[in-house]
Amino acid sequence: MCLIAQCQRGFQYTGITYPKSFCRLRPYCPIKTANRPSVQISSLSKRSMTKIGFERFIPQIDISDKKSWFWRHGVELPEIFVPLWQLLINENLLEDVSSKGLHDFLGFNGKIFLSMVMPDELLDKLRLKDYFRLVENLGPDATMIPDNYTYVDDPLFLSWSQTVKLVSLANDFLKLDTPLIGLIKGSNPLQVDWAIRRQVEMGYVSFAMPARELLEDNLLDDLLPGAIMSLKWISKRTKTDFELLVYGVGRRLKYGGLSYSNLFWFLEAKQGHYFKGGKLYSFKDPEIRFEECTCEACRGMMPQELIDLMLCDKELGLKTLALHNLLDMNRAFNERKVNGRGL
Numbered sequence: 001m002c003l004i005a006q007c008q009r010g011f012q013y014t015g016i017t018y019p020k021s022f023c024r025l026r027p028y029c030p031i032k033t034a035n036r037p038s039v040q041i042s043s044l045s046k047r048s049m050t051k052i053g054f055e056r057f058i059p060q061i062d063i064s065d066k067k068s069w070f071w072r073h074g075v076e077l078p079e080i081f082v083p084l085w086q087l088l089i090n091e092n093l094l095e096d097v098s099s100k101g102l103h104d105f106l107g108f109n110g111k112i113f114l115s116m117v118m119p120d121e122l123l124d125k126l127r128l129k130d131y132f133r134l135v136e137n138l139g140p141d142a143t144m145i146p147d148n149y150t151y152v153d154d155p156l157f158l159s160w161s162q163t164v165k166l167v168s169l170a171n172d173f174l175k176l177d178t179p180l181i182g183l184i185k186g187s188n189p190l191q192v193d194w195a196i197r198r199q200v201e202m203g204y205v206s207f208a209m210p211a212r213e214l215l216e217d218n219l220l221d222d223l224l225p226g227a228i229m230s231l232k233w234i235s236k237r238t239k240t241d242f243e244l245l246v247y248g249v250g251r252r253l254k255y256g257g258l259s260y261s262n263l264f265w266f267l268e269a270k271q272g273h274y275f276k277g278g279k280l281y282s283f284k285d286p287e288i289r290f291e292e293c294t295c296e297a298c299r300g301m302m303p304q305e306l307i308d309l310m311l312c313d314k315e316l317g318l319k320t321l322a323l324h325n326l327l328d329m330n331r332a333f334n335e336r337k338v339n340g341r342g343l
């Protein structure tokens with residue numbers, strides 16, 4: 001039970017529940033008293049936005065590994081995500097990319113979206129002016145708003161204060177000229193719904209939901225349907241169209257109408273894993289090992305031949321496998337079959 005709920009029921013923890021004047025939870029305290037400070041939410045601005053226009057599948061790339069720069073190897077897809085954290089952990093790379101801008105650095109002619117999903121320890125280092133400077137120097141075609149950290153097992157006041165911070169940064173980001181992607185975050189359906197509503201009030205219409213950890217912890221099915229419902233409900237009421245991208249998930253979920261972005265096509269190739277029909281196989285799985293693939297990358301080769309190729313030219317083999325995975329995933333996410341009803 002959250003500390004505030006316990007406090008309401010009369011449990012007192014010295015130093016952490018009101019009425020001690022130094023209680024950290026005071027702004028969140030539901031017991032109204034005259035001198036209670038309230039949660040500070042800056043008044044929200046508004047900006048008119050149009051949808052980013054997400055493809056069904058938008059590959060993430062590894063900006064520090066050219067093998068993932070698929071357009072250099074003849075595969076054309078119109079949009080990519082570049083994770084900002086990869087630049088933040090590599091000073092020389094950051095300097096180089098900042099001086100040229102993402103488009104020139106990558107030599108990519110499609111749309112480049114900047115992902116702000118990053119490890120907590122990096123989040124804590126960045127201030128608003130750092131974000132603004134980074135976005136201005138990198139020049140993406142759209143950027144996510146800054147990520148936060150909300151954990152279901154934290155006391156609720158922590159996840160609420162993070163959710164308030166997310167909304168406040170979403171408000172600050174309205175000052176940027178770059179097209180914006182809102183974030184769907186929260187440690188419970190109420191927070192997710194609250195964060196979506198505030199962002200919609202500010203004009204956000206395109207959203208990304210960082211989903212990798214939620215899926216791993218079996219929490220995605222608790223939060224994603226609620227997010228879809230919230231967007232549908234607001235869409236109906238305000239006659240606005242929204243789009244939702246699930247970030248960091250490597251297979252199609254049962255909900256329809258979603259877009260996806262991930263780096264698994266590349267990461268799994270490095271582990272010798274092969275996608276077929278959107279499913280992951282070990283390279284050596286007899287079910288797929290001797291089946292020819294007609295994709296642009298394999299051109300009739302079967303996985304066994306890819307293994308042989310890797311043995312004599314590791315680089316070329318890995319590159320071919322990664323491109324095969326990319327093409328397979330793109331096809332799987334674009335198939336018309338939709339099991340559930342989405343946005």
Ligand SMILES: [Zn+2]
Binds near residue numbers: 295296297298299324
């Ligand atoms: Zn193939």
